[in-house]
Amino acid sequence: DAGITQSPRHKVTETGTPVTLRCHQTENHRYMYWYRQDPGHGLRLIHYSYGVKDTDKGEVSDGYSVSRSKTEDFLLTLESATSSQTSVYFCAISGTEREQYFGPGTRLTVT
Amino acid sequence: QKEVEQNSGPLSVPEGAIASLNCTYSDRVSQSFFWYRQYSGKSPELIMSIYSNGDKEDGRFTAQLNKASQYVSLLIRDSQPSDSATYLCAGRDSSGGSYIPTFGRGTSLIVHP
Numbered sequence: 001d002a003g004i005t006q007s008p009r010h011k012v013t014e015t016g017t018p019v020t021l022r023c024h025q026t027e028n029h030r031y032m033y034w035y036r037q038d039p040g041h042g043l044r045l046i047h048y049s050y051g052v053k054d055t056d057k058g059e060v061s062d063g064y065s066v067s068r069s070k071t072e073d074f075l076l077t078l079e080s081a082t083s084s085q086t087s088v089y090f091c092a093i094s095g096t097e098r099e100q101y102f103g104p105g106t107r108l109t110v111t
Numbered sequence: 112q113k114e115v116e117q118n119s120g121p122l123s124v125p126e127g128a129i130a131s132l133n134c135t136y137s138d139r140v141s142q143s144f145f146w147y148r149q150y151s152g153k154s155p156e157l158i159m160s161i162y163s164n165g166d167k168e169d170g171r172f173t174a175q176l177n178k179a180s181q182y183v184s185l186l187i188r189d190s191q192p193s194d195s196a197t198y199l200c201a202g203r204d205s206s207g208g209s210y211i212p213t214f215g216r217g218t219s220l221i222v223h224p
Contacts, residue, residue, distance in 0.1 A: 033212065042113075042216035043155070043199065058211070090154055098143055100201075100212060102154040
């Protein structure tokens with residue numbers, strides 16, 4: 001497996017609280033991505049990064065922010081979690097603009 | 112309408128048969144395509160990539176790309192129950208000047224003994 005870890009792996013939080021998910025890679029890949037996966041919608045891109053401090057929005061970015069201060073870490077923050085953000089979140093990395101390798105995922109439940 | 116479309120299935124095939132998974136794409140999607148396999152409760156894993164028109168074989172898997180008809184397919188020969196999973200087709204949306212990955216919703220494959 002590509003060296004990608006996500007933390008936490010599971011989280012239950014209350015509506016209105018801030019939440020930060022972490023993606024860590026040991027592959028020194030340039031590109032990093034955050035997705036959410038929901039039944040009936042498949043994988044949807046939230047934000048992505050093409051270098052340190054270089055990020056851009058994806059298809060479903062509202063309510064999410066990201067930061068990348070080091071090559072190996074990409075953080076996803078929900079400033080004020082809502083029930084609609086209950087989902088499974090996957091981080092992915094890519095050395096080029098081609099194949100992606102996914103982390104194990106974080107299951108987030110907002111009550 | 113998504114830029115990459117897949118039939119959600121499930122596609123059910125008997126063990127030993129050929130499973131054929133299909134995907135169509137729009138003009139916005141570039142000519143790089145990928146197939147991922149996702150077991151229930153697990154993360155997607157890359158199984159095939161294809162960039163050129165035609166066929167690409169890797170073991171029991173064959174990816175086919177037809178640019179004229181804008182479809183990409185994955186054939187799994189000698190299907191095994193362990194192939195039962197959801198298969199995601201992905202391409203790259205190049206309309207914004209950079210290459211944004213875009214996924215279909217996935218096709219569920221069931222291989223029964």
